[in-house]
């Protein structure tokens with residue numbers, strides 16, 4: 429099943445206990461959890477439900493988030509590190525119980541997750557010891573059956589894969605959902621869309637990148653990272669899923685009859701060049717008999733210290749709640765968000781809340797990312813001042829783009845394969861950084877906070893709220 433029911437646009441003024449902004453897994457699970465305890469919940473979605481990261485994810489449901497246990501203990505201390513791991517393990521169990529209770533046919537498969545190291549890669553024994561200390565179901569195992577050498581892997585047993593959309597659909601009955609209803613603003617308890625509004629005692633912002641910038645300084649505390657994926661058929665099946673110990677390395681996962689090969693992780697807006705071609709080369713080497721079915725990229729938010737922000741949005745607005753910064757591990761973290769925010773709204777105790785508090789600040793875990801973020805913001809603005817026009821419009825080959833200067837102004841110009849020209853402002857409407865051309869996806873990407881636009885200027889991803897200004901390219 430891959431079709432969800434359609435919902436109307438919001439065209440009236442509603443009163444609710446909770447308004448949930450964002451119809452991805454985080455928003456929907458939270459809405460479901462609140463609705464189940466009897467609260468009146470309204471879900472507001474800008475486009476279609478599950479049209480964001482949820483609809484594009486590779487659906488590994490695991491408490492093992494890369495090599496993370498040793499890092500968590502170092503940065504947060506053992507007590508908070510254990511909270512994180514326990515919350516994730518509990519989330520996997522909650523999914524298992526929920527899919528069984530709702531009788532959802534979602535291809536649930538218990539699986540072992542594995543983080544692997546190359547023969548000359550890092551030693552995994554310290555990560556293993558840290559995971560044991562934190563109470564994870566961890567083992568050190570040899571790896572067989574991959575077409576390249578792996579020294580060993582650190583594994584979490586009893587994790588799972590499933591198809592998220594059937595579960596997503598099963599959460600919907602009884603919920604008040606409005607699609608094509610972008611939230612434009614929140615003033616006090618009033619959530620405003622274009623042609624309707626919701627007045628709610630509590631407001632949950634589950635828009636992946638936090639929508640409201642008046643509180644919490646989230647744009648200074650989050651970055652976005654892009655990952656590239658290939659779906660292959662005809663390769664010999666592998667058992668379960670595997671991640672490289674290096675976060676910028678490969679990932680492999682069996683999904684039905686297909687093999688998903690991922691890689692090329694990078695900060696959004698920092699174009700690496702030929703990401704798909706490099707993945708294809710790897711695929712040819714490892715699985716010469718395989719055929720490519722599709723290639724795609726997607727991005728997710730990462731916090732400064734690598735742990736999501738789930739809890740009160742900011743001190744000044746206790747009725748506002750946020751769930752963000754899942755760093756590609758949003759399935760378990762969506763469940764954590766639903767449970768934590770339901771407890772917060774009902775004024776109940778959730779034992780693992782402290783580690784997710786958006787108010788936390790751990791200097792050792794955050795300073796480097798903070799400096800990097802500031803550097804990108806400065807560079808993004810400076811580049812706008814000093815970018816030189818690379819070439820004349822006439823010199824842009826088909827399928828390519830360039831920054832063109834005309835009467836003292838800069839334009840981002842793309843020439844498509846049919847020789848049509850598209851000219852847009854190459855300045856991000858979010859906070860004015862210079863956009864980078866991403867030749868792999870044919871998009872203009874922002875290195876500052878990760879907004880993305882297609883070559884016609886249409887906004888693909890937040891935090892920018894507006895499209896790029898278009899210009900008639902014939903005038904250039």
Ligand SMILES: Cc1cc2nc3c(=O)[nH]c(=O)nc-3n(C[C@H](O)[C@H](O)[C@H](O)COP(=O)(O)OP(=O)(O)OC[C@H]3O[C@@H](n4cnc5c(N)ncnc54)[C@H](O)[C@@H]3O)c2cc1C
Nearest residue numbers: 450452453454474480481482485486487488611726758759
């Ligand atoms: C390629 C990829 C692979 C992944 N694989 C995994 C995996 O294997 N395992 C795992 O645990 N996680 C994975 N993730 C992460 C996971 O899919 C997500 O974190 C998870 O689905 C939760 O998403 P979300 O609800 O936070 O965001 P989304 O699904 O993006 O939902 C946010 C919603 O908010 C809406 N919105 C935004 N602004 C507004 C507004 N102003 N008004 C109304 N609505 C608005 C958007 O339209 C969107 O629908 C992956 C992510 C990617 C990109």
Ligand code: FES
Nearest residue numbers: 856858859874877
């Ligand atoms: S300036 Fe923030 S996303 Fe572009």
